[in-house]
Amino acid sequence: MTDVACIGVGRMGLPIADRLVRAGHTVTAIGRTAEAREQLHTKGVRAYADIAAATTPGTEIVVVTVLTDEQVREVCLSGPLADRLSRGSTIVIHTTGSPTTVADVATVMAARGIRVVDAAVSGGPHNIAAGDLTLFVGGDVDTVDELRPLLGAYADPILHVGALGNGQRVKLVNNALFAAQIGLVRAGVELGAHLGIDESVLLAALPNGSSDSRALAGIARRGSVDSFAEAVGEFVGKDLAVVRSVAAELGGDLGPLEALLTESVRP
Structure with missing residues (x-):
């Protein structure tokens, strides 16, 4: 004890x-x-x-x-x-x-x-x-x-x-990738709309394919990207602020992830 x-x-x-x-x-x-x-x-x-x-x-x-x-x-x-x-x-x-x-x-x-x-x-x-x-x-x-x-x-x-400190570094990469995956799903849903596929149809189908991810699974359970982004927005937004701050502090940048991170929390 x-x-x-x-x-x-x-x-x-x-x-x-x-x-x-x-x-x-x-x-x-x-x-x-x-x-x-x-x-x-x-x-x-x-x-x-x-x-x-x-x-x-x-x-x-x-x-x-x-x-x-x-x-x-x-x-x-x-x-x-x-x-x-x-x-x-x-x-x-x-x-x-x-x-x-x-x-x-x-x-x-x-x-x-x-x-x-x-x-x-x-x-x-x-x-x-x-x-x-x-x-x-x-x-x-x-x-x-x-x-x-x-x-x-x-x-x-x-x-x-x-x-020491690597726990934070790994977590920040993890958070960046998770948020980027939300942004990717949003882009996929918008592509589906252009192709005439409803979001609900996509979210029922894609978790069974090779595009599946934890972010996609969570979005599918919620029923839409917007609903999931609203539910996790407070925590994802806070984590993204930390990711950006630490990347700048350590002299790096987020490269192609940046655009996807912005899309992940877009209303």
Whole structure:
């Protein structure tokens, strides 16, 4: 049994905390409101109002699932987290963001003997509930292997993709390709319309052919590109902003993907 603190218990963090409790771990978390803390308590999570209360020298693993890169910096670099943890503890960053942020956090924490891995996620709350969330994990291989039993409470596969920061890099490529696939399906639907084929006919047929993809399957379930784009727009839009920002930060560009990314979130 491991003492785990979950920071960020929203759409993804709450089901992760729930799975960890079900796996027998002792889990604490931050609930900003009395209502949120009560919801956490009903799931067996020990809920507190702030990081200082939710983490102690006995906390072995901190799982960070806040929404933005800026929030990762606020939690890990501007607050009391480092002072609350003991040497040998580990921070697992699930938030999609910049590899630079992960490196900055790791530098600060290494001076205190605290390990950091970036474990970018692919999937949603339904994958967490089923225990088959995909993780792209960057960091020391021995640390990653040590974490596998705990992460396995909600994730499978757990893919070690190399050095610290590579989890973020792989996730950003993954996000760019997923969004580009939405753009491709939109272009295909528009081609079908020119050829006199209704969108519903295409979406019933194409998932059975060689053009199938996870994006196409999701669009087919929703019934239209516009409906799917609206459903995932908030998350895809946020991820695309990160992709573009990190590509520029690292001195690259998105090349032919850029036009498809624009099409993916077009109203």
